[in-house]
Amino acid sequence: MRKGSAIAAEHVGKRFGHVEALRDASINVDYGEVVALFGDNGAGKSTFLRVLQGIHRPDSGQVTIDGKPVEMSSVRDAQEHGVDTVHQDLSLAPDLSVVDNMFLGHELMRSGPLGALGFLDRKQMAERTDAALRELSIALPSLNVPVSQLSGGQRQAIAVARAVMWSSTAVLLDEPTAALGARQSELVCSMMRRVADAGRGVLVVSHDLPRILAMADRVVVLWRGRTAIDAPARDLTVPDVVATMVGYAQETLA
Numbered sequence: 001m002r003k004g005s006a007i008a009a010e011h012v013g014k015r016f017g018h019v020e021a022l023r024d025a026s027i028n029v030d031y032g033e034v035v036a037l038f039g040d041n042g043a044g045k046s047t048f049l050r051v052l053q054g055i056h057r058p059d060s061g062q063v064t065i066d067g068k069p070v071e072m073s074s075v076r077d078a079q080e081h082g083v084d085t086v087h088q089d090l091s092l093a094p095d096l097s098v099v100d101n102m103f104l105g106h107e108l109m110r111s112g113p114l115g116a117l118g119f120l121d122r123k124q125m126a127e128r129t130d131a132a133l134r135e136l137s138i139a140l141p142s143l144n145v146p147v148s149q150l151s152g153g154q155r156q157a158i159a160v161a162r163a164v165m166w167s168s169t170a171v172l173l174d175e176p177t178a179a180l181g182a183r184q185s186e187l188v189c190s191m192m193r194r195v196a197d198a199g200r201g202v203l204v205v206s207h208d209l210p211r212i213l214a215m216a217d218r219v220v221v222l223w224r225g226r227t228a229i230d231a232p233a234r235d236l237t238v239p240d241v242v243a244t245m246v247g248y249a250q251e252t253l254a
Contacts, residue, residue, distance in 0.1 A: 002031045006201025007170040012061035021047040024226040029201035039222035040245045054078035082169030090159040094148035132165040153184030170201035189215045
């Protein structure tokens with residue numbers, strides 16, 4: 001497993017007109033580590049995540065990937081650096097199969113007549129999909145069913161597996177348990193742990209404080225656009241996190 005920082009941001013600031021969304025936000029996610037990003041509504045979590053995704057360019061501060069400073073202006077830039085995202089809406093095509101969703105935008109082609117590329121290499125796509133799911137211990141009834149026929153937890157698993165398959169550095173997850181029941185949420189948390197154990201950095205943005213706090217290695221809490229806490233998860237309780245999210249006790253917990 002690689003060592004050191006997978007993705008990080010230092011002293012990031014971001015304005016939208018007169019609105020200061022971020023004013024001193026920092027975070028670091030090491031390889032093999034799960035970091036939880038918490039914050040109340042309006043704290044800057046979504047803006048910070050978009051900076052790490054390459055959607056927003058910071059007005060100040062620096063983003064680094066694999067320990068190297070980067071300048072990004074699109075999601076594609078982040079993907080080229082090995083960083084992929086599991087969005088809250090999953091970005092899955094419900095009428096397509098598991099295999100087709102895993103390779104959406106990354107389709108594999110095989111040679112047609114006279115060497116032309118004209119056919120999907122479904123055999124290789126299916127084999128790679130099966131291997132990616134097995135790596136994360138994901139069991140599905142079939143790889144050929146439309147994802148609309150799968151449970152919410154299974155669809156979330158596919159989205160995570162797809163991000164892992166196309167990433168090499170870090171996986172960012174936006175509210176991965178928001179629409180799931182208790183059992184499915186626990187399965188997704190276990191899967192995030194396996195992604196980190198496989199050597200990637202994992203950053204999860206969530207309002208599911210008890211469950212994510214119990215699973216994460218470290219916790220970062222944003223308050224009014226700045227990092228108020230960056231501490232080992234084992235040193236924090238849910239009341240600690242909530243108090244910081246709403247503006248209490250930063251000085252004693254930072």
